[in-house]
Amino acid sequence: MKFAVLQFPGSNCDQDFLRAVRDVLGSPARMVWHKETEIDPEETVLVPGGFSYGDYLRCGAIAQFSPVMNAVKVAAERGQTILGVCNGFQILCESGLLPGALVRNRDLHFICETIHLRIDNSRTRLTHELKDGDVLRIPIAHGEGNYRVDLETLQDMEAHGQIVFRYVDHDGKDSDSANPNGSLSNIAGICNRSGNVFGMMPHPERAVEDLLGSSDGLKLLKSLLSYA
Amino acid sequence: MKAVVVVTPKTTVLDPQGEAVRNAIHNLGMECVGTTRIGKYIEMEIDGSDLDKTRDQLEEIAKDLLSNPVIEDYRIELSAD
Numbered sequence: 001m002k003f004a005v006l007q008f009p010g011s012n013c014d015q016d017f018l019r020a021v022r023d024v025l026g027s028p029a030r031m032v033w034h035k036e037t038e039i040d041p042e043e044t045v046l047v048p049g050g051f052s053y054g055d056y057l058r059c060g061a062i063a064q065f066s067p068v069m070n071a072v073k074v075a076a077e078r079g080q081t082i083l084g085v086c087n088g089f090q091i092l093c094e095s096g097l098l099p100g101a102l103v104r105n106r107d108l109h110f111i112c113e114t115i116h117l118r119i120d121n122s123r124t125r126l127t128h129e130l131k132d133g134d135v136l137r138i139p140i141a142h143g144e145g146n147y148r149v150d151l152e153t154l155q156d157m158e159a160h161g162q163i164v165f166r167y168v169d170h171d172g173k174d175s176d177s178a179n180p181n182g183s184l185s186n187i188a189g190i191c192n193r194s195g196n197v198f199g200m201m202p203h204p205e206r207a208v209e210d211l212l213g214s215s216d217g218l219k220l221l222k223s224l225l226s227y228a
Numbered sequence: 229m230k231a232v233v234v235v236t237p238k239t240t241v242l243d244p245q246g247e248a249v250r251n252a253i254h255n256l257g258m259e260c261v262g263t264t265r266i267g268k269y270i271e272m273e274i275d276g277s278d279l280d281k282t283r284d285q286l287e288e289i290a291k292d293l294l295s296n297p298v299i300e301d302y303r304i305e306l307s308a309d
Contacts, residue, residue, distance in 0.1 A: 065293075100298060101296050103243075103299055106242070
């Protein structure tokens with residue numbers, strides 16, 4: 001298994017992701033420019049955070065039409081693992097690979113802080129090295145992370161274990177005060193029905209060494225590595 | 229031809245920007261203003277004279293790119309001048 005880190009004009013977490021998987025995890029990894037049209041069948045695709053195309057129109061709206069996104073759609077259909085973080089999550093929602101959309105934070109602020117994240121489905125490629133209810137400390141940094149989806153789809157997602165992460169307080173409770181951005185049902189991360197496409201607002205690639213304040217993100221990236 | 233597409237957040241979706249602006253309007257002393265929603269106004273100049281065909285194309289542009297149907301509605305205005 002190899003990692004492919006996508007790079008759009010305006011991505012700014014691409015180098016963090018590359019460093020996390022290549023230098024910290026020790027896995028083969030490469031950068032993939034947005035104009036490339038091929039993703040290898042053994043690659044796990046990482047869609048990084050940032051401000052692709054300046055967030056023009058809507059976050060992720062322009063990136064969904066990049067040449068590389070056609071290759072990502074093919075990879076998703078082949079069952080390869082795709083993980084979008086922050087702007088990457090927004091891109092995967094805009095491109096229809098994940099349900100729902102991300103809108104402006106409830107209080108309109110750009111929020112940059114370390115939050116508590118609960119694992120609500122540990123039977124996925126991204127979380128299988130953890131247990132249901134485990135709480136991780138991972139940073140968030142976004143202005144549009146308020147997850148929205150219609151009620152019917154939400155119930156369907158719940159029934160199929162597609163809600164992977166929720167924002168919680170330090171005791172693991174998904175209270176309203178622990179919800180940084182107003183996301184529906186404290187949702188911080190989800191997956192598609194097939195369980196191979198993931199999106200999350202928190203940044204696991206920014207929590208991979210104790211020097212960074214937390215190494216909890218490594219547990220998720222290790223899960224991806226050991227799944228393959 | 230000239231086309232205008234107006235994109236607004238769906239009424240079922242919370243619009244924090246619109247709420248903040250409504251609160252500011254209330255602070256100005258204008259309590260008469262209720263629900264306020266902020267959207268986008270997109271003006272386009274279009275080559276051609278086939279109104280029906282252009283309307284179909286605009287529909288596609290508005291649906292696939294200019295709006296996100298999960299959270300937004302759109303309205304198209306097309307004029308021949």
